[in-house]
Amino acid sequence: MTETTKPRRAQILDSASRLFSERGYHATSMRDLAGDLGMQGGSLYAHISGKEELLIEIVNVASRQFDEALFTLRDVQLPADEKLREAMHRHIRVVADNMDSATVFFHEWKHLSPEAYARVTGWRDSIDAFYRELITRGISEGTFRADLDPRMTAYLVLSAVNWAYTWYRPGGPLTPGDVADSFADMLLGGLRSEIGSTA
Amino acid sequence: MTETTKPRRAQILDSASRLFSERGYHATSMRDLAGDLGMQGGSLYAHISGKEELLIEIVNVASRQFDEALFTLRDVQLPADEKLREAMHRHIRVVADNMDSATVFFHEWKHLSPEAYARVTGWRDSIDAFYRELITRGISEGTFRADLDPRMTAYLVLSAVNWAYTWYRPGGPLTPGDVADSFADMLLGGLRSEIGSTA
DNA sequence: ACAAGTGCCAAACGCCCGTTAGGCTGCGTG
DNA sequence: CACGCAGCCTAACGGGCGTTTGGCACTTGT
Numbered sequence: 374m375t376e377t378t379k380p381r382r383a384q385i386l387d388s389a390s391r392l393f394s395e396r397g398y399h400a401t402s403m404r405d406l407a408g409d410l411g412m413q414g415g416s417l418y419a420h421i422s423g424k425e426e427l428l429i430e431i432v433n434v435a436s437r438q439f440d441e442a443l444f445t446l447r448d449v450q451l452p453a454d455e456k457l458r459e460a461m462h463r464h465i466r467v468v469a470d471n472m473d474s475a476t477v478f479f480h481e482w483k484h485l486s487p488e489a490y491a492r493v494t495g496w497r498d499s500i501d502a503f504y505r506e507l508i509t510r511g512i513s514e515g516t517f518r519a520d521l522d523p524r525m526t527a528y529l530v531l532s533a534v535n536w537a538y539t540w541y542r543p544g545g546p547l548t549p550g551d552v553a554d555s556f557a558d559m560l561l562g563g564l565r566s567e568i569g570s571t572a
Numbered sequence: 573m574t575e576t577t578k579p580r581r582a583q584i585l586d587s588a589s590r591l592f593s594e595r596g597y598h599a600t601s602m603r604d605l606a607g608d609l610g611m612q613g614g615s616l617y618a619h620i621s622g623k624e625e626l627l628i629e630i631v632n633v634a635s636r637q638f639d640e641a642l643f644t645l646r647d648v649q650l651p652a653d654e655k656l657r658e659a660m661h662r663h664i665r666v667v668a669d670n671m672d673s674a675t676v677f678f679h680e681w682k683h684l685s686p687e688a689y690a691r692v693t694g695w696r697d698s699i700d701a702f703y704r705e706l707i708t709r710g711i712s713e714g715t716f717r718a719d720l721d722p723r724m725t726a727y728l729v730l731s732a733v734n735w736a737y738t739w740y741r742p743g744g745p746l747t748p749g750d751v752a753d754s755f756a757d758m759l760l761g762g763l764r765s766e767i768g769s770t771a
Numbered sequence: 772a773c774a775a776g777t778g779c780c781a782a783a784c785g786c787c788c789g790t791t792a793g794g795c796t797g798c799g800t801g
Numbered sequence: 802c803a804c805g806c807a808g809c810c811t812a813a814c815g816g817g818c819g820t821t822t823g824g825c826a827c828t829t830g831t
Contacts, residue, residue, distance in 0.1 A: 381778085399598035400683060403819060415820075416779050424819065454764060480679060484599060511763075518765045525754045526763065532735035533728055540727060555724045563762025564710075564725065565653060566717045580808085602789060614791075615809050623789065 382420045384410060386434075389427045394476035398428055398484055428481060429489050435478035436496045438467045443503050453511025457530070458557040460507065462550060464534040468541065469549035475538045504530055530560065581619050583609060585633075586672075588626045593675035597627055597683055627680060628688050634677035635695045637666045642702050652710025656729070657756040659706065661749060663733040667740065668748035674737045703729055729759065 379387075388409045392401045403424060404414040421427060442463040449456065468475045482493045504527035511517035517526075533556045541552065587608045591600045602623060603613040620626060641662040648655065667674045681692045703726035710716035716725075732755045740751065 395682075397596070397598060397683065399596060402817075404817085412778090413780055414818095415781080415822085418820065419778060457763075483594075484596065508763075515765055517763050518761070521758070521763065522754060525751070526758060528735075528739060529732055529755055529758055532731040536727075536731035536735050552724070555721060556728055559720070559725060559728055560758070561762055561764050562717070563758075563760055563764075564656075564707075564716050564720065565760050565762075566714055601787075603787085611808090612810060613789080614811080617790070618808060 385417065385420055386427065386430060390431050390473035390477060393428070393431065393481060394473040398477070398481040425486065428477070428485065431474050431477050432482055432485065432489065432493060435467075435471060435474040436493060438471060439464070439500060440496060442467050443500065447503065453507060453514055453516040454561050456507055457504075457511070457561070458553070460504070461530065461534055461557050462553040465537055465541075465553045465556075466549040468534065468537050469543055469552075472538065472541070472543060479535065479538055501527055501531070533560065584616065584619055585626065585629060589630050589672035589676060592627070592630065592680060593672040597676070597680040624685065627676070627684060630673050630676050631681055631684065631688065631692060634666075634670060634673040635692060637670060638663070638699060639695060641666050642699065646702065652706060652713055652715040653760050655706055656710070656760070657752070659703070660729065660733055660756050661752040664736055664740075664752045664755075665748040667733065667736050668742055668751075671737065671740070671742060678734065678737055700726055700730070732759065 389406055392406055392409060403417055407414045407417050443460060446460055505523045508523040508526045512519055512521055588605055591605055591608060602616055606613045606616050642659060645659055704722045707716060707722040707725045711718055711720055
């Protein structure tokens with residue numbers, strides 16, 4: 374009995390993350406969720422205030438993790454290419470370490486109430502701005518090609534790291550670091566061989 | 573005979589695409605959908621057999637368009653880099669020209685019944701295979717770098733073209749062709765400047 | 772031993788869901 | 802004019818939804 378079992382609330386959030394990510398928020402009933410935990414629907418309300426609280430908390434935890442992962446990189450002095458690689462490492466690690474809540478985050482944030490919705494779009498914009506600034510600086514430093522459009526470049530990088538939630542499987546042969554390095558190598562160096570790259 | 577009801581049916585499918593993409597499949601009720609068309613919930617059933625038929629048809633139309641766009645490229649003789657660019661052009665055009673049904677396609681296919689679900693995963697695999705083969709051939713032809721992993725490369729390309737459904741806005745300053753060219757330039761040539769690219 | 776507190780259950784609440792049934796209206800055709 | 806028949810209506814069906822309530826069993830502190 375010395376082993377401390379997770380608080381009931383945390384168990385509920387874990388189950389909710391998994392079920393919401395597998396079936397979707399609206400397609401998961403409170404009775405489904407309770408059944409997954411071996412209890413009755415009404416019993417959940419001793420621990421939570423309602424269904425939306427679960428969604429809000431899952432999305433908040435996910436967005437906070439993205440935020441923290443990249444925030445500490447903002448003022449690090451590093452060549453732009455290395456910094457981009459490091460950002461992708463951290464970004465993909467957050468996705469990979471939280472596949473369920475990341476999936477919920479990407480799929481269900483539209484169903485949040487207006488304030489929570491606004492907070493998510495705010496996060497989106499700040500992540501966007503982080504990558505755009507990184508790229509803009511890389512261009513002015515001469516590390517990145519001068520003809521890049523920072524907005525499109527940020528979209529491309531974000532596509533790569535975000536879309537991973539649809540195909541990455543933890544426990545498979547690839548670590549999050551493998552994925553990040555592979556993507557960074559291709560993005561930074563390009564797909565074309567030296568011979569093939571004419572102009 | 574079925575031809576006569578087609579216009580109304582098409583209107584229903586259009587409304588359903590828009591509402592499903594905005595609110596999600598389960599969060600859109602048949603009464604919502606009917607209201608959007610100025611009718612009562614029950615009246616829909618003169619034109620369709622049920623709610624899932626709408627989802628199936630929307631997803632089928634979308635997947636067929638992806639299929640057709642890339643199928644005719646399979647046997648075209650073209651250098652791998654040009655062929656990849658053309659594939660991205662077509663792929664992004666399908667997304668951009670069908671934002672609503674593409675969004676439904678990417679978000680709601682998990683909620684399909686088993687057979688329809690299997691058909692979608694089949695499509696997914698075939699698109700995947702298309703890009704992998706294209707890249708594998710490009711490597712053996714010397715157009716692409718020899719150290720590329722075709723699987724990871726396909727993921728990267730698919731990330732770029734698929735994720736567009738989350739941010740692209742038709743009618744904005746960017747045409748689908750602009751997006752495809754921009755992404756193809758960055759992917760093929762890499763982000764690094766000539767000076768910065770040391771090995 | 773007893774009171775307080777915790778965690779859960781069983782039942783019910785009002786509401787909305789997808790879907791069906793039956794009837795009314797207005798049109799095109801014999 | 803009579804007919805059939807789309808196309809839509811209103812009303813209702815059984816059922817599942819999120820949530821609330823009251824009470825029972827068990828643990829804990831004194």
